[in-house]
Amino acid sequence: MSDYKVTVLGAGLAGCESAWQLARRGIPVTLREMKPEKMTPAHVTPWFAELCCSNSLRGAGLENAVGLLKEELRRLDSLILRCADATAVPAGGALAVENPFIAKARLQQMMMGFAPPLPPNDCPREDMRWEKTPTASSALRLDKDVSVAMEKMEQIRRITESLPGIDCGACGSPKCRAFAEDIVAGRAEAGMCVFSDKNDKDK
Numbered sequence: 001m002s003d004y005k006v007t008v009l010g011a012g013l014a015g016c017e018s019a020w021q022l023a024r025r026g027i028p029v030t031l032r033e034m035k036p037e038k039m040t041p042a043h044v045t046p047w048f049a050e051l052c053c054s055n056s057l058r059g060a061g062l063e064n065a066v067g068l069l070k071e072e073l074r075r076l077d078s079l080i081l082r083c084a085d086a087t088a089v090p091a092g093g094a095l096a097v098e099n100p101f102i103a104k105a106r107l108q109q110m111m112m113g114f115a116p117p118l119p120p121n122d123c124p125r126e127d128m129r130w131e132k133t134p135t136a137s138s139a140l141r142l143d144k145d146v147s148v149a150m151e152k153m154e155q156i157r158r159i160t161e162s163l164p165g166i167d168c169g170a171c172g173s174p175k176c177r178a179f180a181e182d183i184v185a186g187r188a189e190a191g192m193c194v195f196s197d198k199n200d201k202d203k
Helices: 013-023 065-075 079-086 100-111 146-162 176-184
Strands: 006-009 029-032 056-059 094-097
Touching: 006 013, 013 029, 013 079, 056 065, 065 079, 079 094, 146 176
Parallel strands: 006 029
Antiparallel strands: 056 094
């Protein structure tokens, strides 16, 4: 047991990860958080490690800095990355997590490997009980209409060809292909690419 005692202020992504890394090294740690007593406009849930305003942790590939940082965290047995990987959904090369309620059920299943499950009637929190196993819908469906989806796939192909193809990530997407998907889905605008001046013609 360490002679040090650490107090971590804030149970966001960094705070929770710091507390986890300290605790697993035998260092006593206290994690303090203002929620749920005090909330901000960015907070939606009272939970720790809340991913605010987005469901994406940005690029997942090793071609950019954020992807390399995630891989380093994985090699350090990151609790945040372990949870994110367990609840990841397809997002065009980015590490994005699924609906928090679906993710909650998936994490509960994952936690069964760390501790014995509680009998259903002994569950300490009512909101942790599930009547049935939830199912997730596809995150990559372009449209319910197959013909419309095919047209959007062709749009993605044309836009991708019009982009410089350097996968710089300056637009916020990890790859040019992912950026094209975001444009077609209405999550980005072609003008966000700082290296291309012709993508407006191919939208």
